[in-house]
Amino acid sequence: MGELSLETTKALLRRMLLIRRAEEQVIHFATDYKELLTGHYHVYIGQEATGVGVCHALQPGDYLFTTHRNHGHVIARGGESGPVLAEIIGRVGGYNRGRGGTFHVSAPHLGILHTSAIVAGCVPLAAGAALSAQQRGTSQISVAFFGEGAMDEGASYEALSIAALWTLPVLFVCETNGMAGGRREKGESGPRLVDRALALGITAEVVDGTRLAAVCDAAGRAVERLRAGSGPVFLQVQTGNTWPGHSGGRAVLQGGDFDLTWAYDAAAAPQELREWIETSDSVSILLRDLDRSGVLSRAAAIELDREVRAETQAAAKMALESPYPSPEGALQHVFGR
Amino acid sequence: MPEMSYAEALSQALVEIMEQEPRAVLIGGAFGPLGKRFANRIKQPPIAELGYCGIAVGAAMTGLRPIVSLGTASFIYEALPQVLNEASVARYGSAGQLSVPVVFHVRVGIRGAGAMQHSAAPQPIFWNTPGLQIAVPSSPADAKGLMLTAALRSQDPTIFIDHTRLHRLRGPVPDGPTEVPFGVAQVKREGKDVTVLATSVMVPRALEAAEQLAREDGIAAEVVDLRTLVPLDKAAVLASVAKTGRVLIADETQKSCGVGAELAALICEEAFFHLKAPVRRVAIPDVPIPYSKSEEDYVTPGSHHIMAGVREICR
Ligand SMILES: Cc1ncc(C[n+]2csc(CCOP(=O)(O)OP(=O)(O)O)c2C)c(N)n1
Numbered sequence A: 001m002g003e004l005s006l007e008t009t010k011a012l013l014r015r016m017l018l019i020r021r022a023e024e025q026v027i028h029f030a031t032d033y034k035e036l037l038t039g040h041y042h043v044y045i046g047q048e049a050t051g052v053g054v055c056h057a058l059q060p061g062d063y064l065f066t067t068h069r070n071h072g073h074v075i076a077r078g079g080e081s082g083p084v085l086a087e088i089i090g091r092v093g094g095y096n097r098g099r100g101g102t103f104h105v106s107a108p109h110l111g112i113l114h115t116s117a118i119v120a121g122c123v124p125l126a127a128g129a130a131l132s133a134q135q136r137g138t139s140q141i142s143v144a145f146f147g148e149g150a151m152d153e154g155a156s157y158e159a160l161s162i163a164a165l166w167t168l169p170v171l172f173v174c175e176t177n178g179m180a181g182g183r184r185e186k187g188e189s190g191p192r193l194v195d196r197a198l199a200l201g202i203t204a205e206v207v208d209g210t211r212l213a214a215v216c217d218a219a220g221r222a223v224e225r226l227r228a229g230s231g232p233v234f235l236q237v238q239t240g241n242t243w244p245g246h247s248g249g250r251a252v253l254q255g256g257d258f259d260l261t262w263a264y265d266a267a268a269a270p271q272e273l274r275e276w277i278e279t280s281d282s283v284s285i286l287l288r289d290l291d292r293s294g295v296l297s298r299a300a301a302i303e304l305d306r307e308v309r310a311e312t313q314a315a316a317k318m319a320l321e322s323p324y325p326s327p328e329g330a331l332q333h334v335f336g337r
Numbered sequence B: 001m002p003e004m005s006y007a008e009a010l011s012q013a014l015v016e017i018m019e020q021e022p023r024a025v026l027i028g029g030a031f032g033p034l035g036k037r038f039a040n041r042i043k044q045p046p047i048a049e050l051g052y053c054g055i056a057v058g059a060a061m062t063g064l065r066p067i068v069s070l071g072t073a074s075f076i077y078e079a080l081p082q083v084l085n086e087a088s089v090a091r092y093g094s095a096g097q098l099s100v101p102v103v104f105h106v107r108v109g110i111r112g113a114g115a116m117q118h119s120a121a122p123q124p125i126f127w128n129t130p131g132l133q134i135a136v137p138s139s140p141a142d143a144k145g146l147m148l149t150a151a152l153r154s155q156d157p158t159i160f161i162d163h164t165r166l167h168r169l170r171g172p173v174p175d176g177p178t179e180v181p182f183g184v185a186q187v188k189r190e191g192k193d194v195t196v197l198a199t200s201v202m203v204p205r206a207l208e209a210a211e212q213l214a215r216e217d218g219i220a221a222e223v224v225d226l227r228t229l230v231p232l233d234k235a236a237v238l239a240s241v242a243k244t245g246r247v248l249i250a251d252e253t254q255k256s257c258g259v260g261a262e263l264a265a266l267i268c269e270e271a272f273f274h275l276k277a278p279v280r281r282v283a284i285p286d287v288p289i290p291y292s293k294s295e296e297d298y299v300t301p302g303s304h305h306i307m308a309g310v311r312e313i314c315r
């Protein structure tokens, strides 16, 4: 794991597992209950290393903007599963009192101010937070997570272009997960979105998002550059083959919750998942690496996961026990006055 | 009290804002002489309205108080995703945790040879988007006072509606802190026979009409300037209608679903039994704005339309 200490590695793996288990819980909310999670939603399964690796490079006070696929980013940044899950099912205990729901989970106390479900909506906003930091003379930086679909929207190019012109401390993290609008045309989004950022004069690189260490390394260098005032950075993070469970906006857990032993023995996993576990799942790849290098044994990883599952169960319970907001509250908070 | 033009009053407001409020940042191209003095807080963006309006919104979420000058209001249509989908909903979606104190300054309206794409009156679009405040000043004093309030006090996004044909209008502007609160209409002229509700450029047109109606017809028209559409001073509207029992709404927006439509609906719902005559609207017909002077004049709501309307309902 290069420069990461054992403690750090364990902590990052724990975050990744927290995301995995929380997202599975979201799917359970949608599929195991009637009328609990009735709309569509987007999970971060498989992409955990990107959120966790990038957030590891951040400091408290930095800003983070994300998309419809936000649950993982919020937890990666330190959000607790309870208020995230409560938000996703519209309960008062959610970070936004259930007002925002799955599309708009945000956590202002963590610098996640406003989450836009409009593809590319977050990109100018993140650049704006970077302008704010620059004008106020702080060392804060701003991160925008978005998918390859956002690179089809004009808003992204306007924001990238201005960020370059004004040398804004903003990190653009484009996660290419092979999906843009539910389409799964492998390779269609192309490995070279990064060229578009380079063409605008932005420092940019392609990162292997299936490997936590690669993300940590690239994000670490990017953040260093940003804090030095050298202008925006664009990371095209390739998150590997798409998780086979994505199914439009209503995911399916093939074979149930992820069994950690599958990571070490893909043959034991359901057929549909095997290739993904071998080549693309950032959690499985990390688990195998840690096992092989003797950093964290299978038994220790399974024990860690047991803790995470218990924590997630408690979080789900908290979310389910949290009431719905009072209906007439819907009229509040249009304006501050 | 010093006299100055509407444009001078607005520039003065910007200078005072920049002097008093270190978090104020100007984004846009039209800040002329301010440029040198506050160079480090004036950002000249490329022609990328969507990008720089979004950047202003993000900056407003994180401690700045940006004032964005888009120039001609038609150009804000290029930035609507960030204004309507992000700025307006951020406070609501965060259940009150987030403030977005950004000002979008636009020049609206029929300006003379603006044609279809330089004459927009987008007030109804913004009024139909909860979460946006709309200032529609008609005088130099209000232009300055409402801009100060938007930029120095407000915690929410404001669309600041400036009309090209008001720029040269002169009037007194009080010295000192001259903030004009949002949501407080002003009775510009008292009268007992009919209420004329107006905003922005229609206020001077309504006052001109009222003078002439008094002289020629002996009709005492009360002219109420709403000053902000959001928040709306409902009480002032209803009080005047209760007093006169007749109302004409004069607005330079297209008629269907325009500013006049909402005010008429409000009056029908809440002041119907005070009415002695049907509510009248003076507005732009439902067409884009044409270029040629003859056609442009034809669609521009003027004082003659107001007089004709008032004469009809006061018969
Ligand atoms: C402006 C806009 N157009 C369309 C949609 C519908 N939509 C929701 S998610 C999505 C695909 C986004 O793909 P990508 O940006 O790659 O993100 P991913 O879902 O893969 O994380 C689309 C088109 C939207 N939310 N916003």
Ligand SMILES: [Mg+2]
Binding pocket: A147, A148, A149, A175, A176, A177, A178, A179, A180, A181
């Ligand atoms: Mg995608």
